[in-house]
Amino acid sequence: xxxxxxxxxxRHGHSPVHALPAHCKLVAVFCFVLVVVSTPxxxxxxxxxxxALLAAVAAVARIPAGFLLRRLLIEIPFVAFAxxxxxxxxxxxVSVLGxxxxxxxxxxxxxxxxxxxxxxxxxxxxxxxxxxxxLLLGLQRLKLPPMLVQIASFMIRYGxxxxxxxxxxxxxxxxRGFEARGxxxxxxxxxxxxxxxxxxxxxxxxxxxxxxxxxxxxxMPVIDQVTASRAQWSYxxxxxxxxxxxxxxxxxx
Amino acid sequence: xxxxxxxxNAPVSVAAGVTAAGAVAVxxxxxxxxxxxxxxxxxxxxxxxxxxxxxxAFIFAVQMLNFPVAAGTSxxxxxxxxxxxxxxxxxxxxxxxVVLLMQGILFADGGLTALGVNITVMGVVTVVVAYALFRGxxxxxxxxxxxxxxxxxxxxxxSVPAAAGAFTLIYAIGGTTxxxxxxxxxxxxxxxxxxxxxxxxxxxxxxxxxVAVRPDLVYGARGLTTxxxxxxxxELVDAEPAATAPVAARSPKKLWxxxxxxxxxLAGVASFYASASPDGLEKVAADQGIDRHVAEHAxxxxxxxxxxxxxxxxxxxSGGLAGVIGVGATVVxxxxxxxxxxxxxxxxxxSAPVRETV
Amino acid sequence: MTASLEMTASLExxxxxxxxxDGHQALFGVDLTVGRGERVALLGPNGAGKTTLVLHLNGILxxxxxxxxxxxxPVAKANLAEIRRRVGIVFQxxxxxxxxxxxxxxxxxGPASSGLRGAELEARxxxxxxxxxxxxxxxxxxxxxxxxxxxxxxVATVLAMEPEILVLDEPSSNLDPASRxxxxxxxxxxxxTVLMVTHDLPYALELCPRAVVLSEGVIAADGLTRELxxxxxxxxxxxxxxxxxxxxxAVA
Numbered sequence: 001x002x003x004x005x006x007x008x009x010x011r012h013g014h015s016p017v018h019a020l021p022a023h024c025k026l027v028a029v030f031c032f033v034l035v036v037v038s039t040p041x042x043x044x045x046x047x048x049x050x051x052a053l054l055a056a057v058a059a060v061a062r063i064p065a066g067f068l069l070r071r072l073l074i075e076i077p078f079v080a081f082a083x084x085x086x087x088x089x090x091x092x093x094v095s096v097l098g099x100x101x102x103x104x105x106x107x108x109x110x111x112x113x114x115x116x117x118x119x120x121x122x123x124x125x126x127x128x129x130x131x132x133x134x135l136l137l138g139l140q141r142l143k144l145p146p147m148l149v150q151i152a153s154f155m156i157r158y159g160x161x162x163x164x165x166x167x168x169x170x171x172x173x174x175x176r177g178f179e180a181r182g183x184x185x186x187x188x189x190x191x192x193x194x195x196x197x198x199x200x201x202x203x204x205x206x207x208x209x210x211x212x213x214x215x216x217x218x219x220m221p222v223i224d225q226v227t228a229s230r231a232q233w234s235y236x237x238x239x240x241x242x243x244x245x246x247x248x249x250x251x252x253x
Numbered sequence: 254x255x256x257x258x259x260x261x262n263a264p265v266s267v268a269a270g271v272t273a274a275g276a277v278a279v280x281x282x283x284x285x286x287x288x289x290x291x292x293x294x295x296x297x298x299x300x301x302x303x304x305x306x307x308x309x310a311f312i313f314a315v316q317m318l319n320f321p322v323a324a325g326t327s328x329x330x331x332x333x334x335x336x337x338x339x340x341x342x343x344x345x346x347x348x349x350x351v352v353l354l355m356q357g358i359l360f361a362d363g364g365l366t367a368l369g370v371n372i373t374v375m376g377v378v379t380v381v382v383a384y385a386l387f388r389g390x391x392x393x394x395x396x397x398x399x400x401x402x403x404x405x406x407x408x409x410x411x412s413v414p415a416a417a418g419a420f421t422l423i424y425a426i427g428g429t430t431x432x433x434x435x436x437x438x439x440x441x442x443x444x445x446x447x448x449x450x451x452x453x454x455x456x457x458x459x460x461x462x463x464v465a466v467r468p469d470l471v472y473g474a475r476g477l478t479t480x481x482x483x484x485x486x487x488e489l490v491d492a493e494p495a496a497t498a499p500v501a502a503r504s505p506k507k508l509w510x511x512x513x514x515x516x517x518x519l520a521g522v523a524s525f526y527a528s529a530s531p532d533g534l535e536k537v538a539a540d541q542g543i544d545r546h547v548a549e550h551a552x553x554x555x556x557x558x559x560x561x562x563x564x565x566x567x568x569x570x571s572g573g574l575a576g577v578i579g580v581g582a583t584v585v586x587x588x589x590x591x592x593x594x595x596x597x598x599x600x601x602x603x604s605a606p607v608r609e610t611v
Numbered sequence: 612m613t614a615s616l617e618m619t620a621s622l623e624x625x626x627x628x629x630x631x632x633d634g635h636q637a638l639f640g641v642d643l644t645v646g647r648g649e650r651v652a653l654l655g656p657n658g659a660g661k662t663t664l665v666l667h668l669n670g671i672l673x674x675x676x677x678x679x680x681x682x683x684x685p686v687a688k689a690n691l692a693e694i695r696r697r698v699g700i701v702f703q704x705x706x707x708x709x710x711x712x713x714x715x716x717x718x719x720x721g722p723a724s725s726g727l728r729g730a731e732l733e734a735r736x737x738x739x740x741x742x743x744x745x746x747x748x749x750x751x752x753x754x755x756x757x758x759x760x761x762x763x764x765x766v767a768t769v770l771a772m773e774p775e776i777l778v779l780d781e782p783s784s785n786l787d788p789a790s791r792x793x794x795x796x797x798x799x800x801x802x803x804t805v806l807m808v809t810h811d812l813p814y815a816l817e818l819c820p821r822a823v824v825l826s827e828g829v830i831a832a833d834g835l836t837r838e839l840x841x842x843x844x845x846x847x848x849x850x851x852x853x854x855x856x857x858x859x860x861a862v863a
Contacts, residue, residue: 009359026358033365038263041429074362078257089432108430115259115429116364123361133712133752135358147281147302151351153712154306155313160754161706162307162314180321187458193315193330194462197308197339201470204307206707208300213669213700214721214772215692218299221723303710 017061022138024236031240043250258364265427270369283343333379409456413449629675639828652815699769759790
């Protein structure tokens with residue numbers, strides 16, 4: 001949420017990663033994260049290899065490291081949680097710099113940090129190399145219920161419109177000398193939220209009228225049919241397959 | 254509190270994913286009815302997509318609206334209870350699920366493998382708890398606007414710690430680190446009661462603001478409107494009752510249905526766990542030792558520890574059928590499952606090293 | 612005036628009355644005939660029932676008394692799909708109308724809903740966008756366009772359905788003078804029946820030879836636009852006001 005606008009997420013480019021069909025990338029990222037999550041946490045070297053794999057993909061996609069790292073900040077709340085673990089988990093204690101921590105807690109913290117970070121990094125690469133529109137079409141290709149994809153499309157289409165309305169209401173409030181400073185002002189803010197809901201709902205009704213006026217009967221016409229070639233699939237699947245090999249190694253070693 | 258990847262182990266994440274998918278599938282059917290009520294005569298066509306989409310965009314936007322608390326800190330709305338009260342439970346679940354899906358894919362906020370957990374906890378549990386409480390209170394309290402706001406407050410207040418409780422339950426079954434569940438529960442519920450107060454005040458004020466202007470748009474308050482008349486050529490004709498009557502007639506059934514779905518879903522998670530062998534994936538480090546597990550097992554010597562998984566899930570189903578989906582029930586039954594499961598888990602690793610030493 | 616046109620009329624409204632479910636009656640017997648190829652302005656004060664009338668033209672509202680038919684086809688449940696293809700409504704807020712993620716998909720939505728696919732669909736989209744001069748914006752998301760551009764794309768979404776009659780709700784609202792003129796040029800260049808709901812009286816005079824005044828739910832006047840605008844008593848009676856300094860007699 002903290003990342004602000006939706007269209008700032010995508011980095012325009014013409015790399016091989018950008019060119020892959022969205023549904024291939026979605027499958028690849030999901031399988032990759034699943035493999036990462038299933039890797040035993042003791043195989044620290046495996047996580048290093050995963051990170052190297054992601055770095056390679058990011059390099060091919062020409063995503064600057066700074067961009068990627070900044071986007072990783074999203075997981076900070078859970079980093080805090082992970083940092084607490086060594087202190088609250090019972091078990092064998094170890095002393096680091098004079099502070100007593102539990103060994104299983106440290107393992108737990110490492111586990112969450114490593115897997116969470118890899119998951120976030122994979123998603124960030126996906127979002128920065130795939131346009132919103134293709135992501136939605138990709139989800140549709142992957143047999144997500146069409147109604148859900150439609151709802152998501154409308155949410156994306158009108159997310160900015162409604163956020164803008166919210167911003168205009170805030171400007172209108174401030175122009176009349178109102179500055180929300182504490183709990184006392186929640187009533188005013190909630191009235192804005194209520195008004196925003198009414199506007200959103202009424203816009204939904206108007207959009208529905210506009211759709212019905214152009215022949216909508218419950219299903220979206222399929223206009224773009226994205227298909228993936230065997231070669232594209234094999235490129236996309238390379239990431240999770242390599243990861244799977246690493247994971248299996250992690251289990252056997 | 255979007256759960257990232259690696260927090261919950263793979264089998265439980267998948268089970269939660271199945272639960273969430275089931276809940277979304279049920280909601281897709283239910284939302285069609287909730288949003289179908291239209292004053293427009295010939296339209297008849299599907300209104301779910303544009304309306305739910307716009308409400309999802311609203312939830313997305315309102316989560317960005319900062320409510321200053323004091324001295325530079327501020328809170329924001331989670332929106333589950335608000336969505337349930339404003340547009341109905343099914344649409345509420347759908348909207349929250351779509352918001353979470355988009356946050357996961359676009360913002361990497363919440364792990365992709367944890368999507369099921371996030372939707373189950375933040376979408377399904379908050380919405381079901383909030384809506385069940387809300388409808389219950391609206392039925393009991395006098396039919397006034399004040400009751401609507403009071404009910405919104407209570408519903409939103411309970412929904413947040415309920416979600417925290419549900420998260421703790423999932424963590425207890427499939428958490429990747431064995432934090433003692435009592436501590437997690439205390440911390441999670443404790444913190445979230447505080448968050449819940451904020452959520453409750455904001456939800457109550459927002460619902461109040463909408464009820465004051467467009468009471469017809471508040472799904473939970475539809476019983477308050479009076480039937481309409483139509484005037485054609487000077488004659489008064491009864492307007493077709495636009496979804497006011499059916500709601501009242503349907504709501505007990507809906508309560509039962511949601512209860513059943515929740516119970517089945519939770520039972521599904523439990524039985525999935527029972528049939529899977531998570532220990533293989535979990536592979537607790539050998540040095541973590543038998544002692545700790547034995548110690549925990551001893552600590553788990555409550556009457557609940559004697560429950561088998563099967564018995565507990567039956568108890569859940571019957572509990573769900575009774576329509577009691579309150580926070581307490583969820584937490585109590587949840588910890589029952591936890592204890593039973595924990596016992597199984599402790600038994601198996603305990604026996605495995607023994608074989609090795611032999 | 613309309614007797615000879617009745618066989619080929621694009622739009623025929625007979626005795627239409629309607630009350631909303633909340634009891635508010637908006638239409639009290641509207642009679643209106645628009646011949647093929649005519650451009651007609653629908654004028655009237657706020658609350659006169661203009662929008663209600665428009666929503667009857669493609670069957671979004673119905674259930675009162677009276678009848679509406681489009682090119683001879685009655686607006687009824689059985690013909691709704693065909694009626695909605697024939698009647699293209701351009702709504703006031705282009706953000707409501709442009710609901711798809713890209714301009715191209717939005718313009719394709721209507722024809723695709725009626726079953727068009729492939730090259731034929733693409734040709735229809737390109738031709739509609741070319742008519743409004745927006746062809747090079749096909750792959751842009753609508754919310755990245757200016758307001759005037761969005762209004763033009765909204766017109767294209769409707770043109771792509773090759774409608775019998777184009778219904779515009781306040782087409783000039785919120786447009787800067789240049790966009791307003793560009794839209795006027797586009798509308799004049801189209802070979803289609805136009806019904807234009809507007810408060811912008813100079814715009815009505817510029818584009819529509821004929822005007823009807825809807826007031827209190829009935830057609831209060833029907834005639835040449837320049838004559839109606841020059842009739843001070845009529846204008847005053849129906850809360851219609853010309854902008855300061857505008858003289859319809861001088862323009863016409």
